[in-house]
Amino acid sequence: xxxxxxxxxxxxxxxxxxxxxxxxLALLCVVLGxxxxxxxxxxxxxxxxxxxxxxxxxxxxxxxxxxxxSVIALMFICIASNSxxxxxxxAVFCLIMTVIVGGIxxxxxxxxxxxxxxxxxxxxxxLLFEFSPEAAGVINIPxxxxxxxxxxxxxxxxxxxMAKAFGAISCLYLLSLSTPMVDIIGVLRRAHIxxxxxxxxxxxxxCTFIMLEMHHSMKDxxxxxxxxxxxxxxxxxxxxxxxxxxxxxxxxxxNMFDAMESRCYDGDxxxxxxxxxxxxxxxxxxxxxxxxxxxxxxxxx
Amino acid sequence: MGEPTLxxxxxxxxxxxxxxxxxxxxxxxxxxxxxxxxxxxxxxGKSTFFLCCNKVLTPEEGTVSLNGEVIGKSKKEINRLRQAxxxxxxxxxxxxxxxxxxxxxxxGPMNLRLDESDVKRRIxxxxxxxxxxxxxxxPPHYLxxxxxxxxxxxxxxxxxxxxxxxxxxxxxxDPYNVALLEKNLKMLHDQGLGIIISTHDVNxxxxxxxxxxxxxxxxxxxxxxxxxxxADMDLLIQCNLEQPILYRIGEMFGLDPYxxxxxxxxxxxxxxxxxxxxxxxxxxxxxxxxxxxHEMELVSDALHKHIEARSx
Numbered sequence: 208x209x210x211x212x213x214x215x216x217x218x219x220x221x222x223x224x225x226x227x228x229x230x231x232l233a234l235l236c237v238v239l240g241x242x243x244x245x246x247x248x249x250x251x252x253x254x255x256x257x258x259x260x261x262x263x264x265x266x267x268x269x270x271x272x273x274x275x276x277s278v279i280a281l282m283f284i285c286i287a288s289n290s291x292x293x294x295x296x297x298a299v300f301c302l303i304m305t306v307i308v309g310g311i312x313x314x315x316x317x318x319x320x321x322x323x324x325x326x327x328x329x330x331x332x333x334l335l336f337e338f339s340p341e342a343a344g345v346i347n348i349p350x351x352x353x354x355x356x357x358x359x360x361x362x363x364x365x366x367x368x369m370a371k372a373f374g375a376i377s378c379l380y381l382l383s384l385s386t387p388m389v390d391i392i393g394v395l396r397r398a399h400i401x402x403x404x405x406x407x408x409x410x411x412x413x414c415t416f417i418m419l420e421m422h423h424s425m426k427d428x429x430x431x432x433x434x435x436x437x438x439x440x441x442x443x444x445x446x447x448x449x450x451x452x453x454x455x456x457x458x459x460x461x462n463m464f465d466a467m468e469s470r471c472y473d474g475d476x477x478x479x480x481x482x483x484x485x486x487x488x489x490x491x492x493x494x495x496x497x498x499x500x501x502x503x504x505x506x507x508x
Numbered sequence: 509m510g511e512p513t514l515x516x517x518x519x520x521x522x523x524x525x526x527x528x529x530x531x532x533x534x535x536x537x538x539x540x541x542x543x544x545x546x547x548x549x550x551x552x553g554k555s556t557f558f559l560c561c562n563k564v565l566t567p568e569e570g571t572v573s574l575n576g577e578v579i580g581k582s583k584k585e586i587n588r589l590r591q592a593x594x595x596x597x598x599x600x601x602x603x604x605x606x607x608x609x610x611x612x613x614x615x616g617p618m619n620l621r622l623d624e625s626d627v628k629r630r631i632x633x634x635x636x637x638x639x640x641x642x643x644x645x646x647p648p649h650y651l652x653x654x655x656x657x658x659x660x661x662x663x664x665x666x667x668x669x670x671x672x673x674x675x676x677x678x679x680x681x682d683p684y685n686v687a688l689l690e691k692n693l694k695m696l697h698d699q700g701l702g703i704i705i706s707t708h709d710v711n712x713x714x715x716x717x718x719x720x721x722x723x724x725x726x727x728x729x730x731x732x733x734x735x736x737x738x739a740d741m742d743l744l745i746q747c748n749l750e751q752p753i754l755y756r757i758g759e760m761f762g763l764d765p766y767x768x769x770x771x772x773x774x775x776x777x778x779x780x781x782x783x784x785x786x787x788x789x790x791x792x793x794x795x796x797x798x799x800x801x802h803e804m805e806l807v808s809d810a811l812h813k814h815i816e817a818r819s820x
Binding site: 256258259387389459463466471472475476479 | 608646647649
C-alpha cells in the first residue's frame with residue numbers, strides 16, 4: 208500500500224498545484240499519502256467479508272429500503288452536481304455515518320476505500336496530463352523532446368470528476384457496510400426487478416467468496432511448501448494456482464448447487480428476513496440529508 | 509405393516525457413458541424409526557447412493573418410492589421427495605449459502621412456498637432443537653466446525669423430513685462435537701425420524717446402528733444387523749473393513765451379548781472367562797480367585813464412575 212500512498216501524493220500534487228499555496232499543498236500530500244499508505248495496509252491472506260461488517264454495523268436495524276433509495280438519490284445528486292464540494296461533502300458525511308455512527312473500524316474503511324481509489328487515481332492521471340511540443344501547462348515535464356503537461360483546465364475537470372467519484376463510492380460503501388446483501392436484494396425484489404436477476408446477483412456474490420476462499424487456502428498450502436520463496440517460483444506457483452482455481456471452485460460450486468437442489472431449489476434464491484419498518488426519525492433524517500445535498504448542488508451550480 | 513418410507517428398487521447410475529457404474533442394481537428400503545449405517549471404502553458408492561435417494565442424481569435405471577408411491581420426473585413429485593428425504597452433506601460449507609444462521613435455515617421452507625408464519629415457526633423450532641439460539645443472527649461461515657454442522661442439520665430439520673441422510677457427519681469433528689452429534693442423532697431418532705449415516709467409523713456403526721448396509725464397488729453386498737455384518741470375516745476382508753474394538757473384546761472374552769458401549773463391559777464376566785479358578789456360576793472357587801474378584805469389583809466401580817463423570 209506504499210504505492211497507493213505515493214500515487215495519492217503525485218495525483219493530489221498535480222491536481223492542486225497552483226490552486227492552493229505550495230506549503231499547504233505539500234502538507235496535504237504528505238498527510239493523504241501517509242493515511243493511504245499506513246491505514247490501507249492489510250496482511251496478505253486477509254479475507255475481508257463486507258457482509259460480516261454489515262452484520263456488525265449499528266445501522267443494520269435501519270430500514271434497508273430507506274438506506275437503499277436514499278443512497279441512490281444521493282449518488283444521482285452527486286453525479287449531477289457541478290461542484291466538487293458536493294462530492295467531498297458527501298464523502299465526509301458517509302465517512303461519519305459509516306465509521307462513527309455505524310461503528311466500522313476506520314482502518315477497515317480506509318482499506319476498502321483504497322481499492323477503488325487506485326483506479327480513480329490512475330484515471331485522474333490520465334485526465335490531468337496532455338502532450339505537446341510546447342510547455343503550456345501549470346506543471347511541465349520534458350519527455351523525449353516533447354512536453355507532458357497539466358493545463359489548469361484539466362486540473363479543474365479532474366478535481367470535479369474525482370470528487371464526484373469519491374462521493375458516489377462513499378455512498379455505495381455506506382450502503383454495503385450497513386446492509387447485508389440479502390437485504391439489498393430483498394429491496395430490489397420488492398421493486399419488481401426480475402427474480403432471475405435477483406437470484407443471479409446473490410449467487411454471483413456467494414460464488415465470488417467461494418473462489419476467494421479457495422484461492423486463500425491454495426495460496427496457504429503453496430506457501431507452506433515454499434511456493435513463494437523467490438520471484439520465478441512465485442510466478443510459477445501463481446500460474447498453477449490460477450489454472451486450478453476455476454476447476455476447484457467449479458467443483459465446490461457444484462456441491463453447493465447439489466445442496467440447494469436437495470432443499471427444493473427451483474431457481475429463486477429467497478430467504479426469510481425480519482421486517483425493519485421505516486421510523487419517523489429515520490425518514491426525516493434521510494429526507495433532510497437529500498434536501499440539503501440537493502440544495503447545495505443547486506446553490507453551488 | 510405399511511409401505512416403507514423410502515424405497516429404492518434396482519437403481520443403477522453412472523456419471524457418464526464411458527464410466528463404470530457407480531451404483532449397480534441397488535435395492536433397499538428404509539423406514540421411519542430405523543437407524544441405518546452405510547459402510548464401505550472410498551469410491552464404494554455411498555455418496556452417490558445418497559444423491560440418488562433424493563434424486564439429485566437421476567438413476568439410469570430403477571425407481572425411487574416414497575411411502576409406496578413411485579417418484580416420477582415432475583418437479584412436484586421430486587420436491588415432495590426432497591422435502592421428505594433430507595440430505596446433510598459431509599462438508600457443511602457446501603450447504604451453507606446465507607449470511608446469517610436464521611436466513612440459512614429459512615432457505616428450505618421458503619423454497620416450499622410456505623406462509624411466512626409457518627416459515628418462522630419452523631426456523632424457531634429448528635434453532636431450538638439444535639441449540640443455536642445464540643448464533644441466530646451470526647454469519648454461519650464464522651462458526652466453528654461443530655456449530656456449522658448443527659446449522660446444516662437445522663437447515664434440513666426445518667423442512668420437516670421423514671428420513672434424514674447424513675454423509676460422514678463425524679468427519680473433521682473433535683470428540684466433544686462427535687458426542688454432541690450422537691446426542692442430536694438420538695434426539696432426532698426419538699422424534700420418529702429414520703436416519704441413514706454413511707461412515708468409515710466401524711466403532712460408531714457398531715454402537716449406534718440397528719442395521720448396516722455394506723457397499724463395495726457400487727454394489728450393496730450386505731444388508732444385515734451389526735452382529736451379522738461383523739461376524740462375516742470374508743465380507744470384512746473383501747470390503748477392507750475392520751471389526752469394531754468392542755466387538756473384538758466381546759469375542760475375545762466370550763461376553764454375551766457383545767458390548768456396544770464401554771459401560772456395557774461386564775468386568776466380572778471378563779475375569780470369569782480368563783480365570784482358571786472361576787466357577788461356572790460366577791462364584792470364586794478358591795482364595796486366589798476371591799482376591800481377583802475383589803480387585804475386579806474395584807476396577808468395575810472405578811470404570812463406571814469414570815464413564816459417568818465423562819458423560820457429565
